[in-house]
Amino acid sequence: MVTADKNGNYILKVSNLAVEISNKPIINNLNFKIKRGITLAIVGPNGAGKTTLFRALLNLVPYSGKIEWNGKTKIGYVPQVLSVRDIPISVREFLSLKNESESDIKAVLTSVGLYSEEVVDKSLATLSGGQMRRVLIAWAIVDKPDVLLFDEPTSGVDLDSEEAIYGMLRKLTAKNKITLLLISHDLHIVREYSNYALALNKCMIFFGESKEVMNPATQKQIYGEPICKEYGEAYV
């Protein structure tokens, strides 16, 4: 279990959290707290309530229980789905929707390895999957958040770019002391790039160090017993 730092300060405390959507329980009795600067991966099968947890943390859905952010915590969020493909908007215009200055935009694009005069004036619709994800990371960190909530940071990105993006996220969060909460389906990524993992399936079924996620017993806990059929001697 994650413990409090020396000052006993947590950046986030969640107590007895429950979320229902259309009278259907999505999250039940969730309790956890995390300290500043860690990377917490949220894992679990489809429909387990991972995205709903983020939505509750952002106060986008009604919930019962308590969500306490420490002091004036600034939260950056990048949802899984963004509808930018049909909007004629350049990278510069997209980032300036947050009212950031030209120099901030240049600095943040440089930090995600994407700055060039050509790229800032490119339409978002023409970016590759990897470039788009870098722009989204830039979007999330441009106003210097304390916490970053990232829902599937590399969906739609090829394997090589995925590693590069996670490597960059790790550097950025360490350098800027950002607490990162990320949803991922990839347990290899969870082990490599997060300190702790929270497995969710309506309620919390695992909370501990990420390296334990690869343990078969833990995986059985998270994803349940595989249902196998007995074929005897299978052949075609």
Added chain:
Amino acid sequence: MVKPMSEAVLYSLVVGISVGLAAGYLGSIMVLEKMALVGDALSHVALPGLALGILFNFNPLVGGFAFLFVSAVLIWHLGRVTKLSFETLVGATFTLALAIGILLFGDNLDALEEALFGDITKVGITEAVVAVAISVAVISLTRFIYRKIVLGLISEELAISKGISIARNNLLYLLLVSLTVAMGIQITGTLLVGFLVVTPAAAAKIISANLSKYLLLSSIFGAISAISGILMSSYFNILPGPLVVISGITIFVVAMVIRWRTKFTS
């Protein structure tokens, strides 16, 4: 020999430019929201208000705006309560308004024709001044909510997480559309005014890679459609509405050709 421009045409041009700029600007959001038909259908809602103005002897445009305003608020409220899309609600409302309007006009066919197709001969200095003032107000207010609406279009969750009230912005937007449509009825009539909100923005979108260019071109195309329609109407002495539409469609076709050429050469 070039005929001197009559005062009515001059004032109509002022109204046309104002309406064209504001409608193009507002329409750029409507096209992004994929609500093009909303702009078109909403314009018909003004018809009963225009009829009441003529029946009870007050400015029909005030009646038209009142009906548009009330309908916009009603649609906004029903949208929040029922979670139905604007398109569905406008679709249900506009046919009812059209039916009531036609019944109210009764056998006053000249007035009905004027309401449906517009009449620039009745545009005077008052209408021109009011149109300029409304246009400036509409564009300024739209500028104020533009970024918020675009952010909401990109991701509703992102917008809400930044404390933006999507419902409040949508309401303000619908009211601005109502004002612009009411103003445009003088030039094109209720039947065709929706065109000014939709087509200039559609033409701008297919040749724009960024928002600034898209907004600028939407407004300019709106104004050019209105100006050329009014000038042709005065020259050929026919109704301006259809000519505004033909000018706008010409711009749209040119934009398509530009897009096709750019794609082909690159």
